[in-house]
Amino acid sequence: MTVHSSEHDLLAQLRRRAGLTQEELAERAGLAVRSVSNIERSAVGRPRVSTLRAIGAGLGLDDARVGELLDFYRRRWAQPAPERARAEPAVRVPAPEPLGPAGAAPTQLPSPPSTFSGRSEELSALDTVLTGPGGGHRCVVLDGPAGVGKTALVLAWAHARHDAFPDGQLYADLRGSTGRPPSAEDLARQLLTDLGIPDADVPSSSVARTALLRQVLAARRVLVVLDDAASAQQVRPLLPGPGACTTVVASRHQLRGLSIRDEARHVGVPPMPEGAAARLVRTLLGDERLRAAPGAVDAIVQRCSGLPLALRIACDHLVRRTTAQAPEALAAWLAEPAPLDAFRTADDAECDLREAFTASYRQLSDEAARYFRLLGVPPRTRLSRDAVAALWDLPLRTTDTILAELASAHLIEEPSPGRYELHALLWEFARETGIDHDPEPIRRAALRGILEHWATRSARG
Ligand SMILES: Nc1ncnc2c1ncn2[C@@H]1O[C@H](COP(=O)(O)OP(=O)(O)OP(=O)(O)O)[C@@H](O)[C@H]1O
Ligand SMILES: [Mg+2]
Structure with missing residues (x-):
């Protein structure tokens, strides 16, 4: 049996567009990995129709596209082997449907504030990462505390760079700060529908659905704004694979996992100078x-x-x-x-600041919430990690774990390594929440802890 390169293989192209490995596709299709790799390398005779149908389902293809897949291998097998190796796909790779429900590019972005001002650094950071000469990153996370202006920033940027996305601009509210975020699966359906995929063609399996989303996005120069994301897990399945699409995620959470696993870039949104x-x-x-x-x-x-x-x-x-x-x-x-x-x-x-802070605070673990409240006990100042450990009366390791949880929810900032602070309004929120929740002896003990730490440190000179 002659074994060919998979370079011109339709299945290999579809699989890569869907962002899947051979193993992942095999699992979704309920096949052995060997079956997928053999087809891609033309290392088998004509593939069985049932195998190709299973693969089509794993890729989330509709009937017409499965038909194209069958057709491709039927024709390929009809050619002599050397021809097969050189053959370009005999059918087009499934092309996207016409854009938007009425064939128009979707333009879903809400307006930025008419009084939008400042943020020149963040706007140019977005330009550099996404459209600048050294750019080409397909995903950016804008993260920052509640009410700092993340949504306004992405909207202002997207409107200014409208021309960079001729195939449209999609907007989804991921409702992360409400505590009732929709699942990635539901969001994928919404985005596919927004992209003009008929409801009946949206696959019911979540894996096939997100694979189809990646496939559709790969061919389009669209901007997808995923606002108020709850977690990396909610966003990850919605990220585009290689291709022309760009995604901006805005979140009150740092979502560092998206940089670590998904090559996203971060642009921090700090309070305004x-x-x-x-x-x-x-x-x-x-x-x-x-x-x-x-x-x-x-x-x-x-x-x-x-x-x-x-x-x-x-x-x-x-x-x-x-x-x-x-x-x-x-x-x-x-x-x-x-x-x-x-x-x-x-x-x-x-439009209520206390409510905005409360929404972030409610998502903390009980332990982190309790220690967050104690940050409002001493006067507001920049605290070293040791000072925080003394305030909380915890070993440094546990202190670090809790600080990391608070920092990741932007309920504390780390302006320089190992130094922590709350902005004045957040400190006030910690203080009043602590007064409401914590018995006075607990607050007094915490104050004593940090005062002793400061006294010992200044005695040492
Ligand atoms: N640069 C800006 N210029 C003018 N107004 C702004 C600017 N940034 C934000 N705003 C306004 O401030 C308010 C809060 O901004 P925005 O909703 O963007 O914050 P956010 O960080 O997205 O908040 P959340 O964490 O609740 O999602 C909005 O009314 C917005 O219009
Ligand atoms: Mg917002």
Whole structure:
């Protein structure tokens, strides 16, 4: 039996497009790996129809495409062996359906904020990674704390780079911060439908479905925005294989696994620097109000920890009043007794800072939640790893594990290796949650622990 290269083999091409190894495809098709590799290398006689059908199912192909596969091997086997080796696929590799339900490229992105400002570094990082000369990375993760502006950033970038994605822009809300995220399987169905695949052609098996998604995306220059991702596991099956598609994932979680296993690049979204925050406040309030309440910009910027969500809520308090009432409204806002009360929005949890922090906090393990609350016991300052261990009264190894969980949920930041801090509003959240939950002796013991640590350290000089 002559054995040929798999270079021109249709099955090999389809399998690679679906991002599958021979082993993975064999498992999905319920075949021995040998059956797949023999077909790809033309090391068998004409493959059985039942084998090709099983392979078609494993690849998530519809009937028409399975027909093409059968046809390809029927014709190939009709050729003399040397011809078989050189033959280009006699049928086209399944081409995507016309774009979008009505044949138009999908344009699903919500609008970015009309007042979008700042973020020049992050925008150019996205350009460099995704469309720049040394780019070509197909997946970027934008991660940062609640309300820092991840969604606004990706939308602003995507609208500005609209032309780089002529086959459309897809948007899916993965609802990671709600605690009820949809499964990758459901999301794959949604994306396939958005890409114009008829519902009846969406495979019922999750593996075949995500394989089909990769296959469809491989041929298209589309941008897929996966917003508010819950975990790497939720996103991984939706990532494109090699090809023209680009995916941007936004998440409150670091999702480091996507860099480690899936070659994603990370672009961190930190709080806005004071200058950019002040510019945003000036834009939101407008000249007239600023003249009426001259101290407003500094007062608001100082309280908002660089979080655009906080800045917008704060400005809304003033904008809802007449210009003449602005000074009074500012004074009332500054006089809120609990700092987070100044960032409430009664009828919309998505515009309430405490709610946003609570959503992230609720996803912590019980242990991490308990130690997070203790971070609000000492005054807010940058803490060494040793100081945190003293505060928590834990060995360093356990301290590291908990710090890693908090950092990965952006409920603590590590601005330099081994140094940790909470921004002021998050520290306030830890403090008030601790006061609500933890008995006073526990908080006092934690305070004693860290004070003793600091005293010993300063005694040592
Ligand atoms: N650079 C910006 N310029 C102007 N407004 C912004 C900017 N970034 C964010 N905003 C506004 O701040 C608010 C919060 O931003 P956004 O929803 O993007 O945050 P997020 O990080 O995605 O939050 P979450 O973690 O809840 O998903 C929104 O009203 C948004 O329009
Ligand atoms: Mg968001």
